[in-house]
Amino acid sequence: MLKLIADLHTHTLASGHAYGTIRENAQAAAEQGLRILGVSEHAPGIPGTCDPLYFINLRCVPNELYGVKILRGSEINVLEGGKLSLSDHIIDYLDYAIAGIHPHCYTILDAVSNTKNVIGCMEAHRKVRFISHPDDDRTPVDYELLCKGARDNGVALEVNNSSVKPPVFRLNSRENYHIMLEKCEKYRVPVIVNTDAHDPSAVGRFDHALEVILETGFDQSLILNTDEKKLMDFLMR
Numbered sequence: 188m189l190k191l192i193a194d195l196h197t198h199t200l201a202s203g204h205a206y207g208t209i210r211e212n213a214q215a216a217a218e219q220g221l222r223i224l225g226v227s228e229h230a231p232g233i234p235g236t237c238d239p240l241y242f243i244n245l246r247c248v249p250n251e252l253y254g255v256k257i258l259r260g261s262e263i264n265v266l267e268g269g270k271l272s273l274s275d276h277i278i279d280y281l282d283y284a285i286a287g288i289h290p291h292c293y294t295i296l297d298a299v300s301n302t303k304n305v306i307g308c309m310e311a312h313r314k315v316r317f318i319s320h321p322d323d324d325r326t327p328v329d330y331e332l333l334c335k336g337a338r339d340n341g342v343a344l345e346v347n348n349s350s351v352k353p354p355v356f357r358l359n360s361r362e363n364y365h366i367m368l369e370k371c372e373k374y375r376v377p378v379i380v381n382t383d384a385h386d387p388s389a390v391g392r393f394d395h396a397l398e399v400i401l402e403t404g405f406d407q408s409l410i411l412n413t414d415e416k417k418l419m420d421f422l423m424r
Contacts, residue, residue, distance in 0.1 A: 189397055189400065189401070189407060189410070189413065190220075190413065191221075191380055191391075191393055191397075191410075191412045191413060192220075192221060192222045192223060192412055192413065192414065192415055192418070193221060193222065193223035193224070193225070193412040193415070193418055194216060194221055194223075194224055194225065194381055194382050194384065194390055194391050194393075194412075195223070195224075195225030195227060195258065195260060195283070195285070195317070195379060195381055195412070196225065196227050196262065196285060196317075196319060196345065196347070196379075196381035196382065196383045196384075197212050197224065197225060197226065197227060197381075197382065197383070197384045197390055198227065198228060198229065198262075198383075198384065198385045199211075199212060199226065199228065201228045201236070201237040201241055202228045202229045202233070202235075202236050202237070202385070203229070203233065203234065203235025203236045203237070204233075204234075204235060204385065205384075205385035205386065206385060206386045206387075207386055207387035207390075209226055209248060209252070209257070210252060210253075211387040212224060212226075212384065212387050212390050213252035213253050213255050213257065214252075214253050214387070215387040215388065215390040215391060216253070216255045216390050216391050217252075217253035217254055217255050218391075219390065219391030219392065220391070221255055221390075221391045222255065222256060222415055223255065223256045223258060223412075223415065223418065223419075224252075224255050224256070224257055224258070224390070225257075225258045225259075225260045225282075225283070226245065226248070226257065226258070226259055226260060227260040227261055227262045227285055228241065228242075228261055228262070229261075229262050229264075229289075230242075230261050230262065230263040230264055230271075230272045230273040231264075231272050231273065232264040232266075232272040232289065232291065232292035233264065233289060233291055233292065234291060239273060239274070239277045242259070242261055242273070242277050242278075242280055242281060243277065243280050245259040245280070245281075246259070246280070258282040258283065258422075259280070259281050259282050260281055260282055260283045260284060260285060261273060261278070261281055261284055261285065262285045262286075262287055262319055263278070263284050263285065263286050263287075263308075263315075264286075264287070264288075264289050264292050264293065265286050265287060265288045265289075265293060265304050265305055265308050266292070266293065266304070267293070267294060267304060268304065268307065269303065269304045269305075269306065269307015269308055269310070269311065270307070270308070270311065271284075271286060271308050271311050271312060271315070272292065275312055278312050278314050279314075281314055282314075282422065283314055283316045283317070283422050284312060284314045284315045284316065285315075285316070285317045285318070285319045285345070286305065286308040286309070286315050286317075286318055286319070287318060287319030287320055287321075288301060288304075288305065288321075288323075288326045290325065290326060293326070295325070295326050297327070298327040298328055298329045299329050299332065301326060301327060301328050301329075302328045302329045302332045302333050302336070303332075305318055305321070305328065305333065305336070306332070306333070306336035306340070309336055309337065309340040309342045310340060315342060316342060316343060316421065316422055317342065317343050317344070317345050317379055317381075318333075318337065318342060318343075318344050318345060319345050319347065319381075319383070320345060320347040320349075320350050320357065320360075320383065321333060321344055321345065321363075321367065322347060322350045322357055322359075322360040322363045322364055322367070323350070323357035323358055323359075323360060323363070324357075324358040324359045324363065325357070325358050330363075330366050330367050330370045331370055333367070333370075334367070334370040334371055334373070334374045334376050335374060337371075337374075337376045338374045338375065338376050341424070343376070343377040343378055343379050343411055343421065344367060344371060344376060344377075344378050344379075345378065345379055345380075345381055346364060346368070346378055346379070346380045346381075346396045346399060346400065347360075347381060347382075347383050347396065348380070348381065348382045348383065348389075348392065348393050348394070348395050348396040349382065349383040349384075349385075349389070350364075350383070350396075351364070351395045351396060351398070351399055352395045353395075361399060364399045364403070365399075365403055368399075368400070368403045368405045369403070371405075371409060372405065372406050372409070375409065376409070377409050377410070377411050377421065378405075378409055378410055378411070379410070379411045379412050379418075380393050380396045380397065380400065380410060380412060381393075381396075381412075382396075
């Protein structure tokens with residue numbers, strides 16, 4: 188089985204609908220043999236999530252817990268017009284940002300318009316390094332256009348374990364990943380496999396996403412979180 192060394196899409200109690208702490212997630216990451224854990228709480232727009240001050244104060248969190256390197260991120264909402272739901276001066280405090288569509292704070296449009304808004308968020312701030320769960324037909328995207336945009340902006344696309352973990356709550360996610368991964372290979376767009384963990388028990392458990400990777404025969408050299416140096420070079424460029 189493919190070995191991954193990082194999980195950069197995880198949530199804690201601070202997101203308002205998750206059930207662990209940073210330390211509990213870090214301990215779970217260590218138990219799963221991860222070397223890097225990303226803390227990526229939801230940005231404003233998701234009901235119950237933290238105040239922007241939270242992201243500034245993440246500097247108080249140790250750089251390492253239980254032998255696991257801690258990176259400070261946020262999952263920021265894609266808004267109409269390709270805008271992000273967290274201001275630039277807050278994003279500047281982060282190690283990386285994830286951008287994703289969430290129906291709670293987004294008016295769903297057609298696939299091309301949705302994709303153009305996602306690409307606008309890729310262009311909005313240099314720390315947007317990943318696009319989260321681009322896999323749900325409730326918020327459709329155009330995969331050809333998405334992968335071209337990701338290539339042109341040096342952004343990776345996510346394969347999200349929670350999207351394909353039973354019971355599946357996103358629409359046609361597995362089928363959509365087959366399409367997306369084919370386009371990623373075509374345009375040489377890197378991907379990252381994350382858990383989207385909302386409880387420590389899910390941190391570092393990528394089994395269902397890795398099934399999709401293996402059943403598609405995807406080029407594993409395009410997966411960022413198989414190697415610490417490759418991942419960190421991508422994040423910091």
